[in-house]
Amino acid sequence: MPELPEVETTLRGVLPHVLNKVITAVTVRHYSLRYPVDNKLPSYLLGREISGGYRRGKYLLFLIGGGTLMIHLGMSGSLRIVNASLSPDKHDHMDLVLSDGKALRFTDPRRFGAILWLADAPEQHPLLHHLGPEPLTDAFGGQHLFDRSRKKTVSVKSFIMDSHTVVGVGNIYANEALFMAGVHPLKAAGKISLQRYEVLVTTIKTVLADAIRQGGTTLRDFVGGDGKPGYFRQSLKVYGRGGEPCLACGRPLKEVRLAQRSTVYCGYCQR
DNA sequence: ACGAAGCCCTGCAAGC
DNA sequence: TGCTTGCAGGGCTTCG
Numbered sequence: 550m551p552e553l554p555e556v557e558t559t560l561r562g563v564l565p566h567v568l569n570k571v572i573t574a575v576t577v578r579h580y581s582l583r584y585p586v587d588n589k590l591p592s593y594l595l596g597r598e599i600s601g602g603y604r605r606g607k608y609l610l611f612l613i614g615g616g617t618l619m620i621h622l623g624m625s626g627s628l629r630i631v632n633a634s635l636s637p638d639k640h641d642h643m644d645l646v647l648s649d650g651k652a653l654r655f656t657d658p659r660r661f662g663a664i665l666w667l668a669d670a671p672e673q674h675p676l677l678h679h680l681g682p683e684p685l686t687d688a689f690g691g692q693h694l695f696d697r698s699r700k701k702t703v704s705v706k707s708f709i710m711d712s713h714t715v716v717g718v719g720n721i722y723a724n725e726a727l728f729m730a731g732v733h734p735l736k737a738a739g740k741i742s743l744q745r746y747e748v749l750v751t752t753i754k755t756v757l758a759d760a761i762r763q764g765g766t767t768l769r770d771f772v773g774g775d776g777k778p779g780y781f782r783q784s785l786k787v788y789g790r791g792g793e794p795c796l797a798c799g800r801p802l803k804e805v806r807l808a809q810r811s812t813v814y815c816g817y818c819q820r
Numbered sequence: 821a822c823g824a825a826g827c828c829c830t831g832c833a834a835g836c
Numbered sequence: 837t838g839c840t841t842g843c844a845g846g847g848c849t850t851c852g
Contacts, residue, residue: 811845
């Protein structure tokens with residue numbers, strides 16, 4: 550399940566292979582993703598050069614011939630470079646074949662992902678123009694969270710997971726950052742002090758930066774054939790540990806569902 | 821306007 | 837063993 554670190558890792562992995570390459574073929578095998586894939590997509594892309602790429606939140610944007618190809622990985626999506634001749638698997642929904650015989654292949658079993666063509670400036674697109682700041686930039690600070698949260702009764706966890714507040718904070722890292730900051734996930738966002746938001750911002754930046762440094766390691770993907778869990782899982786302090794002892798105080802961690810998301814916290818350490 | 825709930829989808833795991 | 841059920845979750849949409 551790609552969170553921001555995985556999306557960033559994906560971009561760094563594929564960009565060098567697609568930059569300045571010309572698209573020689575476009576194959577879309579499954580048009581029904583989060584949004585329907587435009588059936589004219591090939592006509593926008595064929596013969597065009599990929600001149601750049603960047604990330605905004607969890608969206609990947611590739612600059613192609615004056616427009617932008619926007620890709621979201623949803624929660625099961627991946628993007629990788631393959632030999633164009635490699636026969637596709639069941640969930641390989643799109644190939645962009647490049648001039649060097651390689652292909653950029655989009656895979657997404659659950660089809661929560663999206664592939665959209667943006668003819669106009671990306672920042673004006675409805676999916677992008679309300680997005681909050683990038684969490685790893687200076688635009689994201691305690692003051693920002695404090696100002697935006699005044700009078701809000703929504704839980705602080707839902708607040709920091711809202712992409713209008715800040716982008717890229719998914720469920721796993723929200724749980725971890727709140728634990729590290731000692732902030733109770735169900736506490737009303739509007740009742741948290743500036744000082745505590747400063748701490749929370751620091752822990753959010755820390756978990757995200759650490760995960761990027763580890764190459765965006767996630768949970769399930771890294772359980773090898775020997776059954777050993779990936780090492781990132783072992784570094785998670787609360788996520789997936791409901792009922793187990795808190796690593797700080799030893800009391801059992803509580804687990805509740807908030808907005809249909811698993812929420813794990815220590816009722817003693819987090820206030 | 822705000823906050824909570826619903827929905828999209830498939831793979832996996834647990835229960836019967 | 838094979839079915840059914842439940843859960844996982846990003847993020848937009850709908851409802852109250």
